[in-house]
Amino acid sequence: MSEEAAVLIISMLPVVELRGALPVACLMGMNPVLAYVLAVVGNMIPVVPILLFLGPLSRWLSRYKLGRAFFNWFFERARKKSRSIEKYETLGLALFVAVPLPITGAWTGCAAAFLFGIKFKHALVAILAGVMIAGLIMTVLCLMGMLGAIIAGVVLMGLMVMGLLGLFKREQPAEE
Template sequence: MSVENFLVEMLASVPHWLAVMVIGAIPVSELRGAIPVALGIYGMEPVEAYFLSVIGNLIPVIPLLLFLEPVSGYLRRYRIFDIFFTWLFSRTRRNHTKNFEKYGLLALTLFVAIPLPVTGAWTGCAAAFVFGIRFKHSFPAIAAGVLIAGVIVTVVTLTGIGLAELILGA
């Protein structure tokens, strides 16, 4: 069973608009899961699916950007978390510093905009924290990336649904 199907079953008693927002807010699915569910399972109009998914995906961004630093600082008191965060931050800096130095906030926007696993708003917030990008700069960059990713996922999903209907003769 896919993550999206599991979430749809878990949210069966919730109104569809709210289910789409919740799916969009969850880090394992974000809008990459919410838009296909909204269009393919709930039969929503593309504009409605897009906006509900984007809003859902942006809801956790503000608390993540504001609270990652204090939560990380608190958890670093414990050796296992200190080891984990040290590894994560050094790995992230090693793999992405060149792009962030070269492209700045555009790199953050593009990173969030690419609708692939391990890219998205949640990971963008972590990257903004690791690179010390302040909220007033990181939020607009992440929001722009979410908007772009939403357009890409909507177009790809609609294309896929159209092809499926053409092939199946629906």
């Protein structure tokens, strides 16, 4: 398999998406512009089918216990991660997808667009904009080498700490 095909395929995968494809391309020594274009295109390939078929597929599979359990879990995760989408709709969707963190990519963006009833055309444009911004951020971090990795690590650790602090705040019983 060619390096270009590998980047394209990796960027199509859920969870990994472009956030995983660009560092791989960087490690392979690929031209950053080519890597960016391949990762964005690859990340967008599943978007149209997901936007078109997620609703009918989820309704059909939800007739079965396992399908219902999966979609309840999947949509609940998307709801929890997408407060900005609910508030700002299309712009919120673009910003949500643009943040290059796990579970904020195009796949979850499609689920959020479905959940919040964002029209196909608006969702497609917002997800494309978000993917392009996330791709730029990841490309810059990759070009920065070790410094980029350190910056990304510090940001991820900070977000994890903030998330844990938020969990502890929510778990404390309310005072009367």
